[in-house]
Amino acid sequence: MEINKELIMIGQRAKNAARRLAFAGTEAKNNALHAMSQALLEHQAEILKANELDVQAAEGKGLRKSLINRLRLTTATIQEMSKAIEEVISLPDPVGGGEFWTRPNGLRIQKTRVPLGVVAMIYEARPNVTVDAAALCVKSGNACVLRGGSEAIESNKVLARVISEAAEKSGLPEGSIQLVAMTDREYALQLMRMNKYIDVIIPRGGAGLIQTVIENSTVPVIETGTGVCHAFVDKDADLNKAVSIVFNAKTQKPGVCNALETLLVHEDIAEKYLPLIGKQFQDFGVEIRGCEKVRQILEYSKQAVEEDWGTEYLDLIISVKIVKDLDEALDHIYQYSTKHSETIITENYTTAQRFLHEIDAAAVYVNASTRFTDGGRFGFGAEIGISTQKLHSRGPMALPELTTIKYMIYGDGQIVT
Amino acid sequence: MEINKELIMIGQRAKNAARRLAFAGTEAKNNALHAMSQALLEHQAEILKANELDVQAAEGKGLRKSLINRLRLTTATIQEMSKAIEEVISLPDPVGGGEFWTRPNGLRIQKTRVPLGVVAMIYEARPNVTVDAAALCVKSGNACVLRGGSEAIESNKVLARVISEAAEKSGLPEGSIQLVAMTDREYALQLMRMNKYIDVIIPRGGAGLIQTVIENSTVPVIETGTGVCHAFVDKDADLNKAVSIVFNAKTQKPGVCNALETLLVHEDIAEKYLPLIGKQFQDFGVEIRGCEKVRQILEYSKQAVEEDWGTEYLDLIISVKIVKDLDEALDHIYQYSTKHSETIITENYTTAQRFLHEIDAAAVYVNASTRFTDGGRFGFGAEIGISTQKLHSRGPMALPELTTIKYMIYGDGQIVT
Numbered sequence: 096m097e098i099n100k101e102l103i104m105i106g107q108r109a110k111n112a113a114r115r116l117a118f119a120g121t122e123a124k125n126n127a128l129h130a131m132s133q134a135l136l137e138h139q140a141e142i143l144k145a146n147e148l149d150v151q152a153a154e155g156k157g158l159r160k161s162l163i164n165r166l167r168l169t170t171a172t173i174q175e176m177s178k179a180i181e182e183v184i185s186l187p188d189p190v191g192g193g194e195f196w197t198r199p200n201g202l203r204i205q206k207t208r209v210p211l212g213v214v215a216m217i218y219e220a221r222p223n224v225t226v227d228a229a230a231l232c233v234k235s236g237n238a239c240v241l242r243g244g245s246e247a248i249e250s251n252k253v254l255a256r257v258i259s260e261a262a263e264k265s266g267l268p269e270g271s272i273q274l275v276a277m278t279d280r281e282y283a284l285q286l287m288r289m290n291k292y293i294d295v296i297i298p299r300g301g302a303g304l305i306q307t308v309i310e311n312s313t314v315p316v317i318e319t320g321t322g323v324c325h326a327f328v329d330k331d332a333d334l335n336k337a338v339s340i341v342f343n344a345k346t347q348k349p350g351v352c353n354a355l356e357t358l359l360v361h362e363d364i365a366e367k368y369l370p371l372i373g374k375q376f377q378d379f380g381v382e383i384r385g386c387e388k389v390r391q392i393l394e395y396s397k398q399a400v401e402e403d404w405g406t407e408y409l410d411l412i413i414s415v416k417i418v419k420d421l422d423e424a425l426d427h428i429y430q431y432s433t434k435h436s437e438t439i440i441t442e443n444y445t446t447a448q449r450f451l452h453e454i455d456a457a458a459v460y461v462n463a464s465t466r467f468t469d470g471g472r473f474g475f476g477a478e479i480g481i482s483t484q485k486l487h488s489r490g491p492m493a494l495p496e497l498t499t500i501k502y503m504i505y506g507d508g509q510i511v512t
Numbered sequence: 513m514e515i516n517k518e519l520i521m522i523g524q525r526a527k528n529a530a531r532r533l534a535f536a537g538t539e540a541k542n543n544a545l546h547a548m549s550q551a552l553l554e555h556q557a558e559i560l561k562a563n564e565l566d567v568q569a570a571e572g573k574g575l576r577k578s579l580i581n582r583l584r585l586t587t588a589t590i591q592e593m594s595k596a597i598e599e600v601i602s603l604p605d606p607v608g609g610g611e612f613w614t615r616p617n618g619l620r621i622q623k624t625r626v627p628l629g630v631v632a633m634i635y636e637a638r639p640n641v642t643v644d645a646a647a648l649c650v651k652s653g654n655a656c657v658l659r660g661g662s663e664a665i666e667s668n669k670v671l672a673r674v675i676s677e678a679a680e681k682s683g684l685p686e687g688s689i690q691l692v693a694m695t696d697r698e699y700a701l702q703l704m705r706m707n708k709y710i711d712v713i714i715p716r717g718g719a720g721l722i723q724t725v726i727e728n729s730t731v732p733v734i735e736t737g738t739g740v741c742h743a744f745v746d747k748d749a750d751l752n753k754a755v756s757i758v759f760n761a762k763t764q765k766p767g768v769c770n771a772l773e774t775l776l777v778h779e780d781i782a783e784k785y786l787p788l789i790g791k792q793f794q795d796f797g798v799e800i801r802g803c804e805k806v807r808q809i810l811e812y813s814k815q816a817v818e819e820d821w822g823t824e825y826l827d828l829i830i831s832v833k834i835v836k837d838l839d840e841a842l843d844h845i846y847q848y849s850t851k852h853s854e855t856i857i858t859e860n861y862t863t864a865q866r867f868l869h870e871i872d873a874a875a876v877y878v879n880a881s882t883r884f885t886d887g888g889r890f891g892f893g894a895e896i897g898i899s900t901q902k903l904h905s906r907g908p909m910a911l912p913e914l915t916t917i918k919y920m921i922y923g924d925g926q927i928v929t
Binding site: 313 | 531534535613615619621626628629707711712726727730732733734735750752753756757760761764765846868869870872873874875876877878879880881883884885889890891901902903904905906907916917918919920921922923924925926927928929
């Protein structure tokens, strides 16, 4: 595949920047972050003007209202972006530190953390990702190549220019933060083949985008996001907890990856529990798609079809199934889970332990909402995505996940015999 | 791409096995390893007979002698394989443990280590990889799918059967260790697309094999092995160390990835140093391919061409270049390095520190041979490969690198507000 010349130049600049960023000190990086944060506030009018163009274009194309809402920037959201950068300043620098040991031959081996190098983000129409990703990459010493969705292109162009100029003026190397302004799909595909310049690609967005990156990228990928999350209400559940947790996980913010999509209910408590949660769902306007047995109890529910069990609705819809025991619940989750977040509601110690250990997912909960799977809520102070793969990182990714290791070995003439 | 039915069955069996292996105890895994180790000794005659078929076929095809040597098994090598398994028993179990913290809302988060799941190894004609990889996967609780080269197929079939039968008899789930006996390239390509069943692919072999996997795999890959390793002899080098380290790194075992391929020499000491190392190389039969300036000093050296600087010879050949200072050495390495192992020979503190921090490689040495980049020599007790990528693991990979993380969260009704 031939790579566009402008993309290659972006790649070269990023690689050169990464080489110097790798040993930029914490102070220099924090100064740059502060400059970026201030620049956003200073260029507010310009940013809002560019954003207005995007919003108008989106409205003209008749895009969904939820999409337009995510696209729209206001004085308040710009202040939030600025504040988010200041919060990154307060986080510990993930670069450096590590372990140190001495081998019998006197070799001293230091295992330390270094930046990944060049991180490419491919994302959709959320301009705040441009700023968040750049800030986390600067703090972790990575150069970033940002490729946002076409709907946000005017906003992204101004945001990227404002923060990269601020970063460079404060002393970071040229090319530390770059936007790919060419939003045609073919350039994204080329980006995925730039192994010579890019160390990792992190896609953030819907299942379609992520699948495209997995299928096409030869650059290592950190898969993020898709969450077909389950709750299993066990026969030994505290029904109050079961109602409040399941309702929260489904409805508190249905459009995100850690929201609940499928509810499994133990048959022994189904007749008691389902009407309770069903009522709450009905009142909130949640559509229930149930198995045959569920429909006998909640006659107002729709019929679930096979496809429902694997669907991430990201909407006020839930699939519900009655299972005969923990094993059937485990089997169902094993088959349909995207290994993001799963929860059990039970008071039974052994059942809880089996669920925790036998479920294969990034986050497995007992008696809590799946909505907690989040860098901030886990206490990491930041998040660049939630990994649903097993390599490199799993679950919420923060600053340490943007680093890799390096062995530095101190010898005094050792040879292998 | 349509996947062969037999491959899908292998994938399903592996996935089922992985589900149970994930919580197999250390004792059960060690018992299985001991049974595998014993079974190799008990089935020695059968293994040697099958290996003889492979060796005869290889000789018939006129394969290189070095290849046939790697292929050939003897009573001694079978005993070594058996002993290697016993050594894995003595290593700590990488599964479990981790950190634990409590959030302000009372959620208790445990970050623990779990197996990757199903590990596929694609490798060439080294039957010992079949046994080594299986043992490391068993110890780390992973199911493995082994796809060795066609030249070793008869040996691999017997080895895989003997160890997997022993493992299952001792109680491990069926499908824990499986060999893909179909050695056609197309089946390897299909394996690289089995994301539903395989969590990671580790290719081990030459640059061609590894490139094929990177180009074609949608399953996450851990890239291993290619090493264009450099030594830079600085103007402040101790020349005795410089001779002994460079000679060792090039000649002690030239066919491996951590062997030296390129020597860079500071111009200030070139006239003094090059004749010393040149003499040793000449006596040992090492071909020197030098830049113009090198050829003025070592008139017996050949002319290096551009291609030489990026070549992993894996042979008694070395490319040699005179550079004017540390910066030119750093630039050269940055351009041609495969980021495996690099070494500097210097007595200068600041030069050493700059080299350690500015070189981007898995292992960076001062005054020691690059040949130390090895799981055993680093003190890890085992090695499943040497990662030259930055995601997940970098440098020698041992048991911990065959695990991932899982968050287990203990709640008592927490919801997100």
